Amino acid sequence: MKKLLILFLLISSFAQAQYSVKGNIHPPKKYTWVLLYKVEGARQLFVKNTQIKQEVKQVDGKNITIGTFEFELPADTKTGSYRITYDLQQNGFVDFLFNKENVELSFNPGDVEGTTVFSTSKENQLYKRFLNDIALAQYQVDSLQVAYLKNPSTNSENAYNNALSNVRKVQSSYTKNAQGTLAYHFIKATDRYNSPTIAKSSQEYLDGVISHFFDKIDFSNSQLYNSSFLIDRIADYVFYMNYSNNAEKQQQLYKKAVDVAIGKVTDITFKADVIEFLTSQFSALKNVDLVDYLLANHFNKLPKDKQNLEFKKRIEEAMAIAIGRIAPDFSWTENGKEMSLSQLKGGQSYLLIFYSTECGHCLREIPQIYDFMKDKTKTKVIAFAMETSDTAWKNYIKNLSGWHHPLGLGKWENKIARTYQVNSTPTYFVLGMDKKIIANPEKIEDLKVILGSLN
Known part of the structure; x- marks a missing residue:
């Protein structure tokens, strides 16, 4: 009897230690499956998949159809950043943090970023609140900076200082309150640079943002590494922060940007992933010059055991017929x-x-x-x-x-x-x-x- 009781307690303990990830999609459209991945560096590691069930629920007196899904995760599931993919063709996905707690979320696939709500999960609720609050505070700073550049005035400068003070207050408050959470690493790394005084020209503003873009990002942080955070920031820096209307100047900016971004990466495996990511992006853009530059100046300088030769072959084959290339001879x-x-x-x-x-x-x-x-x-x-x-x-x-x-x-x-x-x-x-x-x-x-x- 005692043995049966101990066995029952062990089974009950194991069952309670499992975690669940539940989701609601509205409208569900044609989606039938969702796949769960763990994000590690620039890679996605498949965890499991499950079907989306169609359910009719009453909301405000109306019957609506929603898609529901659920994943059961064992007790030893690694903490970190995970991705739910619901549309492989259009790259439709939603990311979340897992830190040994149940997660329940809902979203509209037409606007994932704007509609995702976490009804369960303190980690994700905290991070979502932070992103909303810091975005609103930062918007005030940016709006005042733009207004000043259009029409310089002392009033704009004073308002800018007050708005900047509010951004710092929001950032500091969340950073302090998030201590000990998984979200803390992402909140801390999101601390964006703002000029201590309002910039007097567009170039001064851009130079400040670009030169300080990576200041608060620790590329050796394992939590950031095992998420999409670093790749997303690198993509923002390379493709959006460095822009010119002049084609030749744009190529120069791209080369400088990839050098800076890749130079920030300390882990050699992740560095190889970043190089492949950027090379793939420029290959998709048919930018022959940048693909050649990345292969010659970064990929080929990786240690031999980190060079994915199959990847290089695919890229070279894809770029063989790109505009600007000498047509393959026959x-x-x-x-x-x-x-x-x-x-x-x-x-x-x-x-x-x-x-x-x-x-x-x-x-x-x-x-x-x-x-x-x-x-x-x-x-x-x-x-x-x-x-x-x-x-x-x-x-x-x-x-x-x-x-x-x-x-x-x-x-x-x-x-x-x-x-x-x-x-x-x-x-x-x-x-x-x-x-x-x-x-x-x-x-x-x-x-x-x-x-x-x-x-």
Whole structure:
């Protein structure tokens, strides 16, 4: 009997030590699953997933449909920052802190930041209140600074000083009251720099914010590291704090910003993650110069065991056909003669078309382009045919005299087509005299505009 009682107590203790994360989504739209991740550095570690249940509840006398979900977490779940992802395609997610307590939240997926409410969880309630209060106080400071720059006055200066005093008061109060909590680390690191006196010019204001942007952020803090906080701040600094209308100046600002941000990171694993993150962002922007800069000046200088060579290969492949790159070379036989793209001469520009005689869109557009190009003598055309056999192709090109006609057997698996990342046909590349890619238009109308400007 005594053994059974001890066993019962152990089971009861274990059951009580579990934690739950509950959520309500309104409106639930088409969402059916949510995934739970633990955020560590720039990475997300999958924890578990669960289905979203549709429930009808009465609110203010009206029946509304909400989506509900729940995760059960074991007693030994690590504290830190977690992410609930409800929309993988649109990157829809909501972050929260877990510190050995139940968490219950609700949000509208159309405005997660503005609508998320934590009905359970002292940690998240505290941090949410802080973010709301400090944002309101900071808004007053920023508004007065903007007003002064538009119309300098002593009244604005005095009001600025009072508003600045309030920001410091809010920051100090929350920092003090949050001692011993997980939220404390994030509250402390959110302490933003404000000029002690109102800035007399826009440049003075920006210089102050940029030069002091990372002052209160401890990059060695494990709680900040194991969250999205540091990555978000780095992204803000690189992409939003450093801006110029001049394209050349903007590139210089980007390079200086990534140097500063990466230089702040002390953990070598996290540094590698940050470099990959920034490289991916600039790759998505098709910014060849910055991708090359990051790879040469930061990625390649990482210790060999921290260099993700698969990542580097994917980036280099993605950027191989970016505007500004020399088009990847390839060769073919034409009238018994070996030809290659890099050695082609006679054109002030070149049009490279990937098409197939099995493609209905191609059969409509290729004749249009051929007619359009008859008087465009400055541009030479290379029509790369992606085919499963050469039978139809041999007859088709008889009506396209004057063009170069490489044949790529294997169609979608053709090596050249894959190098150029051709996922649909026709695909167009416009090259300069030096074979640099200057345009990659999707529509034939846009292609005609570009070719018309070159001829």
